[in-house]
Amino acid sequence: MRTAIIGGGIAGLAAAYELEKARVSYTLFESGSRLGGVIASSSVAGSILEEGPDSFLTEKPAAIELCRELGLGDALIPSNDAARKTWIVVRNRLIPLPDGLMFLVPTKLIPTALSPLFSLGAKLRMARELLLPPRPAAGDESVAALVERHYGPEAVDRLAGPLLSGIYGGEADQLSARAVLPRLVEMESHYGSLTRAMLAARRVPRPTGSPASGPARRSTFTTLRGGLQQMIDALAVKLNPQSIRMHTPVRQLEHIPEGWRITHPRASEIYGAVIVATPAWAASTLLATVDAQLAEELAGIPYSSSITVNLVYDEIKLGPLPEGFGFLVPASAGRAMLACTFAHRKFLGRTAPGKAVLRAFLGGVRNAALLDQPDGILVATARRELSEILGPRVIGPHIEPEEARVSRWPRAMAQYAVGHLDRVRRIRQRVAAWPNLHLIGNAYDGIGIPDCIRLGRAAAAQVTQPVAQPVSAKLK
Numbered sequence: 350m351r352t353a354i355i356g357g358g359i360a361g362l363a364a365a366y367e368l369e370k371a372r373v374s375y376t377l378f379e380s381g382s383r384l385g386g387v388i389a390s391s392s393v394a395g396s397i398l399e400e401g402p403d404s405f406l407t408e409k410p411a412a413i414e415l416c417r418e419l420g421l422g423d424a425l426i427p428s429n430d431a432a433r434k435t436w437i438v439v440r441n442r443l444i445p446l447p448d449g450l451m452f453l454v455p456t457k458l459i460p461t462a463l464s465p466l467f468s469l470g471a472k473l474r475m476a477r478e479l480l481l482p483p484r485p486a487a488g489d490e491s492v493a494a495l496v497e498r499h500y501g502p503e504a505v506d507r508l509a510g511p512l513l514s515g516i517y518g519g520e521a522d523q524l525s526a527r528a529v530l531p532r533l534v535e536m537e538s539h540y541g542s543l544t545r546a547m548l549a550a551r552r553v554p555r556p557t558g559s560p561a562s563g564p565a566r567r568s569t570f571t572t573l574r575g576g577l578q579q580m581i582d583a584l585a586v587k588l589n590p591q592s593i594r595m596h597t598p599v600r601q602l603e604h605i606p607e608g609w610r611i612t613h614p615r616a617s618e619i620y621g622a623v624i625v626a627t628p629a630w631a632a633s634t635l636l637a638t639v640d641a642q643l644a645e646e647l648a649g650i651p652y653s654s655s656i657t658v659n660l661v662y663d664e665i666k667l668g669p670l671p672e673g674f675g676f677l678v679p680a681s682a683g684r685a686m687l688a689c690t691f692a693h694r695k696f697l698g699r700t701a702p703g704k705a706v707l708r709a710f711l712g713g714v715r716n717a718a719l720l721d722q723p724d725g726i727l728v729a730t731a732r733r734e735l736s737e738i739l740g741p742r743v744i745g746p747h748i749e750p751e752e753a754r755v756s757r758w759p760r761a762m763a764q765y766a767v768g769h770l771d772r773v774r775r776i777r778q779r780v781a782a783w784p785n786l787h788l789i790g791n792a793y794d795g796i797g798i799p800d801c802i803r804l805g806r807a808a809a810a811q812v813t814q815p816v817a818q819p820v821s822a823k824l825k
């Protein structure tokens with residue numbers, strides 16, 4: 350069936366790749382001047398700079414599988430987990446995350462008891478958590494409410510908040526516990542205490558061959574030696590150039606007896622099926638006249654914006670950086686910076702010898718206005734905060750970066766707010782009522798790259814082998 354794909358981020362590209370393999374005629378419409386959406390990396394004087402995402406979770410196989418299929422198996426590299434250590438900024442001091450944290454849950458008594466991250470009162474509260482009785486599953490609530498009920502407000506401020514703003518650019522008091530931490534919600538209903546539940550889960554031997562079993566335990570993250578852009582370039586090579594329309598923003602969709610009419614600035618065209626791979630807010634505009642209720646649900650999915658500032662330094666000029674991958678900044682610190690990755694440590698072999706790459710994240714829900722600031726101000730802000738956090742002897746104001754690259758990602762990261770799963774269920778029901786309409790991307794069923802690839806390929810498979818699917822299976 351002749352298919353239109355709207356949006357050339359990783360979700361749309363994965364769908365296009367699948368259709369190309371199945372020899373189904375398709376056109377991919379991309380409003381911008383490049384493919385890849387928020388995935389963009391460049392090589393600057395021998396160092397890879399990741400401007401958007403830097404890697405994917407190893408335990409979710411879709412991205413690694415796709416890279417292997419694209420012939421990039423040899424370019425896959427693991428995160429340098431031997432050096433993994435993450436710091437939290439508390440009153441301008443770096444404090445390590447205690448050993449034994451699993452999904453925000455402290456599972457090692459001694460490291461947690463000794464950690465300077467929490468006050469004595471908070472530690473006593475964490476110890477009492479072991480006594481909590483099972484809690485029958487109720488409605489959705491925020492991650493902050495769940496974590497606070499178990500471990501108190503300090504755990505929200507110093508643990509849940511910074512970890513989630515590092516992943517979603519979002520706030521723990523808005524994100525849905527059911528959508529973001531489904532495992533903890535389930536554990537609470539069986540065990541009550543999350544710590545007891547995690548300890549019990551750890552005692553269950555993992556099946557042989559599972560990602561974390563055996564001596565060849567896999568790394569937490571995987572990336573590509575030449576940057577994630579390698580995956581986008583390899584995908585683009587596999588696609589028929591005639592099927593790709595760059596600089597072509599789709600303005601409207603209409604359902605007509607012949608199928609779907611796609612309107613863009615140059616023409617209107619008719620397709621049998623349509624895969625909408627844009628952010629949900631853009632999908633809402635496209636579908637406004639098709640299904641007002643669906644459009645309203647889509648518009649209700651909030652988004653956060655973020656900014657990355659990549660700074661390349663000569664290592665000799667910097668003082669010694671703390672060990673590990675970088676640090677996270679709690680909201681209570683009142684800073685523009687949400688997190689900073691020591692990129693040259695997280696993945697080895699992607700930075701020119703003798704250089705250090707510090708990748709700062711600014712913005713998020715709490716600092717959306719930063720997006721309008723000029724590059725110079727953003728670089729200066731990142732440098733000032735790095736100096737205040739790491740200390741002027743590590744990175745004094747006089748130490749100039751050799752390269753500085755600012756990348757803005759407006760409204761790019763869907764926020765799975767309280768009630769997200771119900772909203773997605775309603776969206777799926779409405780989508781199922783329209784023939785050959787598919788919605789993919791990071792707004793629905795996982796924000797990571799592997800999730801977007803999985804949804805993109807599944808939507809294309811539905812176009813090539815349309816089988817009657819129960820509504821609940823759509824988008825899964």
Ligand SMILES: Cc1cc2nc3c(=O)[nH]c(=O)nc-3n(C[C@H](O)[C@H](O)[C@H](O)COP(=O)(O)OP(=O)(O)OC[C@H]3O[C@@H](n4cnc5c(N)ncnc54)[C@H](O)[C@@H]3O)c2cc1C
Pocket residue numbers: 355356357358359360361378379380381384385386387388400401402403404405406597598599600626627628631655656657758761762789790791792796797798799801
């Ligand atoms: C800064 C940042 C860091 C991240 N870090 C990680 C990470 O380390 N690991 C990880 O797994 N995930 C990470 N993510 C999340 C992940 O990268 C994204 O969720 C994923 O890449 C989104 O892909 P997508 O195809 O859904 O959307 P996008 O990449 O947003 O692509 C959508 C495309 O649609 C196009 N478009 C929009 N409207 C129209 C229209 N009307 N007509 C035509 N085209 C249109 C846009 O131009 C864009 O190219 C990060 C995200 C950001 C922003």
